[in-house]
Amino acid sequence: MTPAEFLTPQRLARLSANQQKYAAAILNDVQRVRETVKLAQGSWTPQQVAGTLAALPTMVDQPHLYFVAVVPVLTAYFKAQKLANFAELEAALKVARPELVEKHGDAAGEQQAYEGVVALVEDWVEAMVTQPDVANLSQADLQHFITIVHTTAELMITGKHLQPNDWDVKTLNEIMFGPFTHLLDEADRVPALFNLVPFALTTLFDYLAAQGKLTHATELQDWVGSHHTALVTMYDPKLETFFEDLTTAMQRANVDADDHDAVDAFTQDYLRAHPTASRELFTTDRQLTHKKHIKQVKYSQKKRRKRRRR
Numbered sequence: 001m002t003p004a005e006f007l008t009p010q011r012l013a014r015l016s017a018n019q020q021k022y023a024a025a026i027l028n029d030v031q032r033v034r035e036t037v038k039l040a041q042g043s044w045t046p047q048q049v050a051g052t053l054a055a056l057p058t059m060v061d062q063p064h065l066y067f068v069a070v071v072p073v074l075t076a077y078f079k080a081q082k083l084a085n086f087a088e089l090e091a092a093l094k095v096a097r098p099e100l101v102e103k104h105g106d107a108a109g110e111q112q113a114y115e116g117v118v119a120l121v122e123d124w125v126e127a128m129v130t131q132p133d134v135a136n137l138s139q140a141d142l143q144h145f146i147t148i149v150h151t152t153a154e155l156m157i158t159g160k161h162l163q164p165n166d167w168d169v170k171t172l173n174e175i176m177f178g179p180f181t182h183l184l185d186e187a188d189r190v191p192a193l194f195n196l197v198p199f200a201l202t203t204l205f206d207y208l209a210a211q212g213k214l215t216h217a218t219e220l221q222d223w224v225g226s227h228h229t230a231l232v233t234m235y236d237p238k239l240e241t242f243f244e245d246l247t248t249a250m251q252r253a254n255v256d257a258d259d260h261d262a263v264d265a266f267t268q269d270y271l272r273a274h275p276t277a278s279r280e281l282f283t284t285d286r287q288l289t290h291k292k293h294i295k296q297v298k299y300s301q302k303k304r305r306k307r308r309r310r
Contacts, residue, residue: 001081003027011080013139016125016146018118019069019076022062026073029060044078045085046092053096064101068119071097072126121153128207133199144193148200151183152176164213169223176227181235189235197231198224246270 003024012020030052034040037055039048057067071093078089101119125146128134137145155175156162162171176197181189201224209217224231246267250257255266 001077003031003077006077006080010139011076013143014129015073015076016069016122016150017143018065018122019072022066022069023073025062025066026070027077029062030056030070030074033059043085044083044089046088049074049089049092050096053093053100057100064115065118067100068115068122070100072122117154117157118150120157121150124153124204124207125149128203131203131207134203140192141196144188144196145200145203147184147188147193148197149204151180152201152204155179155183164208165215167214167220168216169219172220172223173227176231177234191232194232194235197234198228201231 006027007024012023015023031040033056034048034052036059037051039051053070056070060066075090075093078086078093083089128149129142129146134142134145152175156164156167156171159175159179160171184193202221205214205217205220205224208214214220247257249270250263250266253266255262257263
């Protein structure tokens, strides 16, 4: 199977956004490196995998996220070919991965840390997509699932600086009804994605709990259950436009978004100055079952990643 034959929309849909971004380059680079190091004889063997991947970092100039995607992409590529020695190849790939995902290039420490988080969440996603409930999702829903998991986990770890064992209901509430929708691409802000939020969160929490990494698993699961309606209805275009306009106005007025009293005072003045928007906000917000929080989005690393994905 050639890379072009593998890279169909159906197969790409089973990969994460990061893996999709680099899949073609990875397959072409791996084949080129394999030939360069004289390991292109016959079908792939575990020894060829080890030798090719050991040489790959020295022969390609790519960012760290490229190397994060190498093993998942090759695993999917080998699996699609139904190779008789797939189990041995998969084992060789797993052995090679730690070296591949070491930090490459001269990226700043903050960027390296962020990319490390992306790599960690990629590992979680790889494990979860083997579960029947996730594997049976449609291609579109699987992409929504991956987007939800990445956005939530990266907000918790990168945005709130909390590892899973420190995740709690208060922080989860803050990110889901705060920056979560802001960090989604506009194309992702669709009912189909929000309908999957409770399922994605529950699956993520179940997985982390099974790994012994989620101290407050029961409380977090209970929170998802009690906020099901709020989660699937938390995005409304009218509300989103209002809060974006309000945030812009606050920035122009140099209001400190961390000063809650200043934000509250400015918001009240803004609502009085925009009575029509105020009435629409009140009507729309009553139709939802949660309070929308006004927050300034500060997760620049996530924004940077999303710009690269476009």
